[in-house]
Amino acid sequence: MNNQTMYSKSRRRFITQAGATGAILGLNSLVPAFAGGTLGLSPEQATGPIDLNITRQPLDIGGRMGDTVTISGSIPGPLVRLKEGQDAVIRVTNQLDEDTSIHWHGLLLPYEMDGVPGVSYAGIKPGETFRYAFPVKQSGTYWYHSHSGLQEQQGHYGPLIIDPIAPEPFAYDREYVVMLSDWTFENPMSVLKKLKKQSDYYNYQRRTVPELFNDAEENGWGKTVRERMVWARSRMAPTDIADVSAATYTYLMNGMAPDSNWTGLFRPGERIRLRFINGAAMSYFDVRIPGLKMTVVQADGQNVQPVAIDEFRIGVAETYDVIVEPVDEAAYTIFAASMDRSGYARGTLASKAGLEAAIPPLGNPPVRTMKDMGMGAMAMPGMTSAPKDGVPAMNMKDGTMAMPGEMPAKKQTMDSMDMSRNRGTGMSTASSPVKHGPDRHGKGNTMVAEFPSNRLSEPGDGLENNGRRVLVYTDLRSLSPYPDQRTPEREVELHLTGVMDRYMWSFDGKKFSEVDGPVHFKYGERLRLVLVNDTMMEHPIHLHGMWMELENGAGEYRPRKHTLNVKPGERLTALISADAPGNWAFHCHLLYHLDMGMFRVVSVTNDAVSSENRNG
């Protein structure tokens, strides 16, 4: 990377606010160089050391000042482009009055270079420069961000590309980074404070009384009232999809608000590679380009067998590389709707500067279902004796929904569920039923998924039957098998838990400050990670330093991921080769969940580990 691409074009534009709605017309005074080049990225990599400076940069939008933490003065930070096989040297200087850090998301490197304060190193003090030096052992699309406090929400993130030594297994003529994120003028601490006070503070989409009557007409009163009771118990509304919404967020594409319309140019007939990165703090996006098929060629930086789709959901911290082939002189909207449909990020692919295409309607917010409450397997075939209407087995924490005869019914269902799980997927042969423990994860948890289901072939809430071909996790098949195909020696099971109305998030009911020690992996071992989502939200679970091979039915073509989206009420498994000694962060990548303690340290050592590794 030369200095030209490193420095942001600090373009100040006269930006106004839109009339009565106060909608933001632009957020582009701090746009990085990579986003300004409408002719595609330049393929040069850095040769010498790369310097990044963490600074506060006032962001002026129509006279409204934003409080930022930027990397080298832009949001996102500059594109860092490396080459597989090189020794990277990146010097990060902290010009803030508080500690900072950079974590290289998805990179395999010595743990001291991983950039997590308190886990890999002490962080970077004000005025200090930390020298990251590591061999680059992989290729693909990644990103980097602060692992200190809530700085990421204020703009401390950027894209990272590693070019492979061998030629890419797919061809393209032009490439762009498409980095999605969420911006708020509020101080992130005050966002968190509001969420702690009222978890649905930003959720303006609660169902109304007329809707209740509609439900009642369709379902009959009995079912509707019963479902209402269930929702009341879980202290969620069926439309609680995201904690933080467009009520405070502006969704950005390459640092630009929707009206600023980030644009990439193409010549008709070219193959364009789009490197999608979800660098948001809290927002999932549903991405499509009306009029263009997208062929997914990489997921989380790893080659996958190409799959042609119309739309994909990208969890926080995931990346997808797609190829599109626009043939006409035209414009196409890159539309990234926030999962809760409260807003969108938007940009354009155009054959000429200034061309625009229509912006599709957002559509309705998804509605949570019983499956999201961990009742998914209730509906599976082969079930002999379902509890009546599915209600007795809900097992809300205080037991009020439990009814006499619950246990026998549950036992039977559990057995048949396990069978259907194995039969249906032919992958995880783990026979152990869901282990919630006698205390059901204690007071740090409200609800348990009694019948979590395999949801890998589902597109996700709100994307079912929308007439488009939506990417699902079972579509992801590695281009070639990874070298370690050992069967796992043991399982580590972790539950994703929380108390929604108190905004408590944890693993196994314990936040990070409450656990005794790390989760142990034995160096060199092969293990199966079992994740059970007891909550009614998606959580993007990220393991540092090692790949997770998703057991999605692809056999030896299991895809490798650094971040796994776990759907509400879902149980999924991944194989891990514990090949990276040291201490590694493992956490939910929703920034406020991570901050609240949905975080663990994984310690990879030569010490023997007990077969039960439940960490409390």
Ligand SMILES: [Cu+2]
């Ligand atoms: Cu989470």
